[in-house]
Amino acid sequence: MQKIFLILSVIILTSFSPNKKTTTIYKFKVEALDGGKIDFKKFKGKKILIVNTASKCGNTPQYAQLEELYEKYKDRLVIVGFPANNFGGQEPGTSTEIKEFCTKNYGVTFPMADKVSVKGNDIAPIFQYLVDEAEKLGFKDPIKWNFTKFLLDENGKLITVIHNKTKPMSEELTKYLN
Numbered sequence: 027m028q029k030i031f032l033i034l035s036v037i038i039l040t041s042f043s044p045n046k047k048t049t050t051i052y053k054f055k056v057e058a059l060d061g062g063k064i065d066f067k068k069f070k071g072k073k074i075l076i077v078n079t080a081s082k083c084g085n086t087p088q089y090a091q092l093e094e095l096y097e098k099y100k101d102r103l104v105i106v107g108f109p110a111n112n113f114g115g116q117e118p119g120t121s122t123e124i125k126e127f128c129t130k131n132y133g134v135t136f137p138m139a140d141k142v143s144v145k146g147n148d149i150a151p152i153f154q155y156l157v158d159e160a161e162k163l164g165f166k167d168p169i170k171w172n173f174t175k176f177l178l179d180e181n182g183k184l185i186t187v188i189h190n191k192t193k194p195m196s197e198e199l200t201k202y203l204n
Contacts, residue, residue, distance in 0.1 A: 051182040054152045057140035059109070059125050064137050069104045071180050073203065075194075076156060078144040079107045080116035080172040081127045088173050089132035091194035096136040099203050102180075105136040108153070110144040113171050117141060145169050159184040177202055 051074065052067040066074070075095070080086060089107075096105045109124050111117040119127065121140055128134035142150035149157070153169070156176045160168040168174060168187045175188035177199065185202060192198050 051152075051155070051178055054155070056108075056142070056150075056152060059121050059138035059140050064106060064139055066182070070182065073099075073103045073180060073185075074178040074182070075103060075105045075199075076152075076176040076178070077105065077107050078110045078112075078153070078169060078172055078174055079138075080110060080113065081119055081124060083113070083116040083172040085171070085173040085190055088194055089128060089134055093132055093134055093136065095194045095199070095203075103203055107134070107136065107138045108144065108150075109138065109141040110172065111141065112143055112145045112169075116172060144174075156184065160187045163187070175199065 052070060054066045055063045056066075058064050075092075077088075077092060079089070092105055092107070096103065107128075109117045109119075117124065119141075124141065125138065128138060142153065144150065144153045157168060160176065163184060163186070165187045168176075171190040173190040175190075175192070175194070177185045177188065179185050188199050
């Protein structure tokens with residue numbers, strides 16, 4: 027009887043442990059740029075491309091190819107942009123300003139999350155999860171700058187990290203979508 031009690035105690039304690047790591051992307055819900063939530067479990071069965079974005083960066087024109095990629099593959103791919111101000115203050119805008127910029131200049135229709143931190147002591151939990159998963163695949167310190175791309179498969183498992191300078195429509199990325 028004591029053995030059963032001990033096993034049940036361990037199960038209960040580990041289930042509610044605050045240190046328990048998230049094991050799947052589908053457990054995340056994040057604030058959307060235009061209000062509401064983005065619930066990643068709604069993306070089960072599709073590949074997911076998560077990109078940290080910025081409006082005043084040399085890589086900002088990648089928004090156009092991200093939109094092109096989204097339109098071409100949206101039956102099997104969802105892109106989620108995460109504006110971040112971690113590198114050179116290149117995303118200083120408010121949620122309203124960022125949404126207006128992305129829509130007006132690049133016609134962005136893919137989901138955009140509210141601005142987050144993608145690096146440092148205040149890193150958003152979803153990006154901590156992605157960094158941890160990337161490191162398991164051998165990508166040490168994967169987020170070097172704006173427009174780093176994390177590609178996850180249809181089961182929510184990280185496939186690869188794509189360098190911030192690599193264009194979204196490049197073979198390096200599209201080979202995973204064909």
